[in-house]
Amino acid sequence: MLPKLFSPIKVGRSLLAHRVVYCPQTRLRASSEHVPVPLMAKYYDQRTTEGGLLITEGASVSGNIGGYPFTPGIYNEQQIEGWQDITKAVHNKGGSIYIQLWHPGRATSSALMPGGKPPVSASAIAIKGKNMAGADYEVPHALEQEEINEVIDMFAQASKNAISAGFDGVEIHGANGYLIDQFINASSNTRTDKYGGSIENRGRFALEITAAVSKAIGEDRTGIRFSPWTEYQDMIDDTPYQTWGYLMDKLQENHPDLAYIHFIEPRDDYLIPAGDPKQPTDKETDSIEPFRKAWKGPIITAGGYTTDVKRAFETAEKYENTLVGFGRSFISNPDLVYRLKNNLPLNPYDRSTFYTQGSVGYTDYPFYNEKDSSN
Ligand SMILES: Cc1cc2nc3c(=O)[nH]c(=O)nc-3n(C[C@H](O)[C@H](O)[C@H](O)COP(=O)(O)O)c2cc1C
Structure with a gap:
């Protein structure tokens, strides 16, 4: 019988x-103008399978x-056109592709902000x-109410642009300590208005964005990613459950037809190099x-299946309605799906080229069958 991972x-x-699933992974290969380039189309094309789902790297919802x-953006015409090459390549092979909508919040620098303004949170x-x-x-x-409304509009507009991009x-x-997570976690949110304090208030921003995006493009084209335990970028919340x-209760109540929730x-352990004495707690x-x-x-x-492939099969087997996201092993194995299906060894990943530019460590990882690498 076929494992459920392959059902x-x-x-x-x-219909997958x-x-x-290919996990969202920032790879810094877009142009200096934040436009997706042909090399990125090759990368995503290499990782596409018939009936497989890819989620792109985080794409900025605004240029400001x-x-x-x-990093790529999804806020102007050139970017929409650049992404079109990527979505076409994926669809030509029968795959599906979602784009991750990203606002870094405080995890950026005034050097990259318009007019050298401070980042927001x-x-x-x-x-x-x-x-x-x-x-x-x-x-x-700290964002004021009117600015919060503007950010919500950015997400809604970016989602419409994403549909135009195919x-x-x-x-x-x-997730991972970016703007929405900065509102959710108590460690980065000490607001005293309706967006801070209680769990309901800290969750409001995430729910308002979900509502706006769902309204703009449909619940069944909207997913959301969370990382309740990630401590990256000073995220601490004492009551993750x-x-x-x-948030789960509210999403189920108000948006039961969301495409998925991603955890x-x-x-x-993806931020921790192998051999580092500090391993996940x-x-x-x-x-x-x-x-x-x-x-x-x-x-x-997602998270840790790269280093424990067996668990991916077990998880899909055990839980209903579950997909498994792979990050680092999908970077280093363009044909990861084929390798998993046929129990073949995986190429190791090279952390030193995660965030460089160009094709090295990006589109040059070998396929198990060399003939497929001409893709
Ligand atoms: C190079 C790199 C870039 C990443 N960029 C993103 C990102 O843009 N958005 C995101 O939600 N997660 C990002 N992640 C986290 C991955 O999506 C994934 O959760 C993580 O790698 C754990 O999966 P793994 O153990 O299979 O690698 C990134 C991970 C890596 C290794």
Whole structure:
């Protein structure tokens, strides 16, 4: 009998043939103008399978929010055209592709903001430590109500642009310490208005964005990603089950037809190089299982399956309505789906080229069958 990882499932409007999902991964290969380039089309094309789902790297919802150099955006015509080449390549092979909609919030720098303005966040609290350019993170400007409304509009407009670019849907980036997560977590949100304080208030921004995007393009073309346990970029919340449990209840109540909810597992280790003595804290008792009781639709689970492939098969077998996201192993194995299906060895990934530019470490990882690599 075929493992459930290789059985069909409906996600939004896509009928998928299997449950191996390409996870969103920032690779910094777009142009300096934040436009997707042909090399990116080759990369996503290489990783497409018939009936497979890909989720793109985070794409900025606006040109006025900083971000990182060489990340793509989804806010202007050139970008929409650039993405069209990518969505066409994926559809030509029978795959589906969602775009991850990203607002970095405070995780950027005034050097990248228009007019050198400070980055924005829920509250005026800086991330500790250094940013990508090696400078201290800056104290962000706490968004005011009118500015919050503007951000919500950015997400709605970006989702419409995504549909014009040919995407099957969008994933709202509510994870990993970026703007939406900065509102959800108590450590970065000390607001005293209706967006801060209680769990209901901290969850409001995520829910308002979900409502606006769903309204703009349809619930069944909208997904959202969360990382209740990720401590990256100073995210700390003492009550993950209550906080994200509330979000699950509300999403189930108000948006039961969302395409999916995407979780990063508590045992996620992608930021920790192999051999580093600091490995993920033992959170054996934590699991996303309680969230499954509240949310009845499809769930994508990611984090650590790269280093434990067996668990991916077990997870898909054990849980209904579940897909498994692969990050690093999909970077280094363009034919990951074929390799998993046929129990073939995986290429190791090279962390040193995750965030460089050009084709090295991007489109040059070998296929198991060399003839497929001409794709
Ligand atoms: C190079 C790299 C870039 C990433 N960029 C993003 C991103 O843009 N958005 C996001 O939600 N997660 C991002 N992630 C996290 C992955 O989606 C995934 O959750 C993580 O790699 C764990 O999966 P793995 O153990 O299979 O690698 C990134 C991970 C890597 C390795």
